[in-house]
Structures are given as C-alpha cells and as structure tokens.
Amino acid sequence: MKAVVYKGNGQIALEEHSVPAIVDERDAIVKVTLTTICSSDIHIKHGAVPRAVPGTILGHEFVGRVVETGNAVRKVKPGDRVAVNVETFCGECFFCKRGFLNNCTDAHGGWALGCRIDGGQAEYVRIPFADNGLTVIPDHVSDEQALFNGDILSTGYWAAKIGEIKPADTVAVIGAGPTGLCTMLCARLYTPAKIIAVDTDEYRLNLAKEKGLADITLVPGGEDDIEEKIRNVTDGRGADTVFEVAGGKDTFQTAWQIARPNAVVVIVAMYEEPQILPLPDMYGKNLIFKTGGVDGNYCQEIMDLTACSKLDSGFLITHRCGLDEIMEAYEVFENKKDHVIKYAVMP
Numbered sequence: 588m589k590a591v592v593y594k595g596n597g598q599i600a601l602e603e604h605s606v607p608a609i610v611d612e613r614d615a616i617v618k619v620t621l622t623t624i625c626s627s628d629i630h631i632k633h634g635a636v637p638r639a640v641p642g643t644i645l646g647h648e649f650v651g652r653v654v655e656t657g658n659a660v661r662k663v664k665p666g667d668r669v670a671v672n673v674e675t676f677c678g679e680c681f682f683c684k685r686g687f688l689n690n691c692t693d694a695h696g697g698w699a700l701g702c703r704i705d706g707g708q709a710e711y712v713r714i715p716f717a718d719n720g721l722t723v724i725p726d727h728v729s730d731e732q733a734l735f736n737g738d739i740l741s742t743g744y745w746a747a748k749i750g751e752i753k754p755a756d757t758v759a760v761i762g763a764g765p766t767g768l769c770t771m772l773c774a775r776l777y778t779p780a781k782i783i784a785v786d787t788d789e790y791r792l793n794l795a796k797e798k799g800l801a802d803i804t805l806v807p808g809g810e811d812d813i814e815e816k817i818r819n820v821t822d823g824r825g826a827d828t829v830f831e832v833a834g835g836k837d838t839f840q841t842a843w844q845i846a847r848p849n850a851v852v853v854i855v856a857m858y859e860e861p862q863i864l865p866l867p868d869m870y871g872k873n874l875i876f877k878t879g880g881v882d883g884n885y886c887q888e889i890m891d892l893t894a895c896s897k898l899d900s901g902f903l904i905t906h907r908c909g910l911d912e913i914m915e916a917y918e919v920f921e922n923k924k925d926h927v928i929k930y931a932v933m934p
Contacts, residue, residue, distance in 0.1 A: 589910050589934070590709035591917075595641030599632055601914050604644065607705060607713035612657035615717030617669060621730040622649035622707045622932045624913070624920045625738060626764065627857060631702065632921075635859040639702050646708030647673045647701035648738035650730050653721070660717045668724040670736035670890065671707060672883045675699045675715045689880040698880060708913065710934040722886040725894045731931055735769065735900045736889050742881040743769030744889055746855045749877050750828040752777035759783045759817060759826035759845055760801070762833030763791035765903055765929050766855060770830050771800035772898060779827075781820065785813055785841070786833070790926045798902055807841065817845045826850060834858050843869055843876075854878040903929040910934040 590604040631639040653667045682690040700706040756779045763786035784801035792804035825847030834856030892898040905928045
C-alpha cells in the first residue's frame with residue numbers, strides 16, 4: 588500500500604509499505620477512506636516533536652471502514668464506518684480513569700498514531716484499543732463531515748469546555764487556522780456575547796465572520812492595536828476567556844495581555860520554541876492558565892452534535908486530492924498557498 592513516511596531530518600516521503608495486521612486482540616484494521624494533513628504533521632517534519640519516531644507513517648486525523656477486528660473488540664465490527672480518535676488509550680490506568688487520555692501510561696498511549704506508531708496517511712491502518720479509539724459514523728453523516736471529529740474538532744471542543752465560558756462572555760481566539768476555527772465553532776455552543784478572532788490572514792478572518800464564528804476580527808501589526816481594541820469592546824476589562832491557538836512568536840504574550848483580570852487563558856497551540864512567562868509583568872491580573880494536549884474524551888458527543896447539525900466542520904475542507912498527490916498537498920498546506928484551510932485526501 589502507499590503511505591506517507593516520516594524519514595527524520597525534515598524529510599517525508601510517499602512510499603510503498605506493507606499492509607498492517609492485527610497484533611493484539613484489542614486491535615482493529617481500518618481501511619482509510621479519507622485522511623488529511625495537520626499542522627502537527629508539519630511540526631513532526633521540522634523536528635519539533637521529540638517523541639516522533641523516524642520510519643513512522645504519518646497521519647492522525649482520518650476516517651475509514653473497519654475491515655478486521657481482534658477477538659476482544661466489542662463495540663465495532665467489520666463494515667462499520669468510523670472516525671478515529673487522535674489518541675490511543677487503555678482506559679484502565681490512573682490518568683485514563685480520570686479523563687486525562689493524553690497522559691495514558693500505556694506504551695502506545697496518548698498521541699501515538701502518526702507520531703510513534705503508524706498512522707492514517709495510508710490505505711490501511713492498525714488501531715490499538717479499538718473499542719476506545721473508534722467512533723461509529725451515522726449513515727447520514729458524510730466522511731467529510733466526520734473527518735475532523737477525532738482531532739481538531741476534539742481539540743476545539745476540549746478547549747471550549749475547559750475555557751469556562753459563561754453566557755454573554757467575551758471570548759478571544761488568537762489564530763484563525765483550522766484548529767482556531769474549530770475552537771470558535773465549539774465556543775459558540777456556550778453562547779458568548781462576542782467572539783473576537785485575531786489573525787494576520789484576512790481570508791481566514793473573513794471565513795470566520797462569514798460562517799458566523801466570529802463577531803469581530805482583528806489583524807495585529809497593522810492599524811489594529813489588539814489590546815486597545817479589545818478593551819474598547821469590553822468596557823476596558825479585556826476578554827473573559829482567551830484561546831491561544833496560533834503558536835506564533837508573540838502570540839503567547841498577546842494572549843495574557845488581552846485577558847481581563849481573573850480570566851482564563853487556554854493555551855491550545857503547539858510551540859516550536861520555549862515561551863517566557865513574565866510573572867512580574869502580569870502580577871495582579873490573577874490569571875488562570877490551562878495548557879496541554881487535547882484529551883479526546885468527547886468524540887461521541889461531537890459525533891452526536893454533528894449528526895443533529897449543531898456542529899459542522901465540513902466547511903474547513905478547501906482542497907481535495909488523492910493519496911498519490913499528497914506530497915504536493917503538503918507543500919501547499921505548509922506554505923498556506925491558495926487560501927488552503929484543510930485538505931481531504933482520498934487513498
């Protein structure tokens with residue numbers, strides 16, 4: 588089968604690879620029907636994910652059809668259409684039992700797919716702990732509607748949940764890329780009064796406004812003094828909840844600066860460089876910082892909300908191609924050409 592392999596040293600390649608087989612009775616083999624490229628794949632390519640293993644097939648955001656299951660699998664069966672959770676988790680360890688799936692202590696727990704074990708930018712993939720990591724897709728939900736269920740939509744849903752948004756709050760989201768847009772989409776579920784989107788890409792900001800995800804859009808570095816503008820629309824206070832989803836050079840600093848005193852600042856972004864926490868400068872703001880990788884606990888809730896049209900992330904797909912064209916897609920996606928948001932790649 589064809590598969591995208593991380594070679595190390597900034598290199599990825601589309602190669603021929605053996606079809607995976609069941610190795611544990613809790614495994615399932617899934618035929619991938621739609622996959623995509625994530626910014627985390629770009630971080631792996633650049634060497635910014637130390638745990639990534641060279642020789643691993645990339646891809647952690649995909650849907651498919653179950654073709655085989657191990658003897659211990661009970662919740663899915665061959666023929667089921669499924670969305671795949673970005674995380675693999677045992678469900679039994681200290682962290683799993685408390686909902687901290689990203690910290691599962693199994694050797695393949697947490698974010699393993701497409702990082703430490705073979706992922707879904709391929710024709711077939713082996714899913715460990717299949718009963719935990721697969722969500723059945725209802726017949727009336729398309730592959731494209733379900734594609735982001737297990738990763739960026741899970742990330743946005745998790746971020747919004749821990750952001751402590753209250754009705755009529757002002758929410759600021761720094762970064763209008765795919766995950767930022769998903770965060771706005773999920774923040775809407777909590778009925779904030781205003782969502783303010785901050786990004787340097789006006790096309791993405793316009794998309795956020797067009798889809799009803801943002802009420803106000805701001806571009807840093809130009810005419811907009813971000814901190815001043817946000818104070819002006821919040822009676823001088825600042826945002827009640829800030830989501831930092833950009834991971835840029837200065838975006839962490841912007842996040843705490845635009846937050847009101849006693850606000851929640853959720854760090855969703857994955858940084859390629861260390862960030863500085865300037866405690867003397869923020870003294871007295873009494874901020875609550877929440878950080879970390881997504882805990883993908885809510886895949887079924889997200890699928891249910893998708894099924895009843897409360898969440899629809901299909902608009903994120905701006906480009907489509909076959910797996911044999913994915914290397915060109917990587918070049919377009921990494922360099923943000925042609926107003927790309929997300930690819931739908933069909934093996």
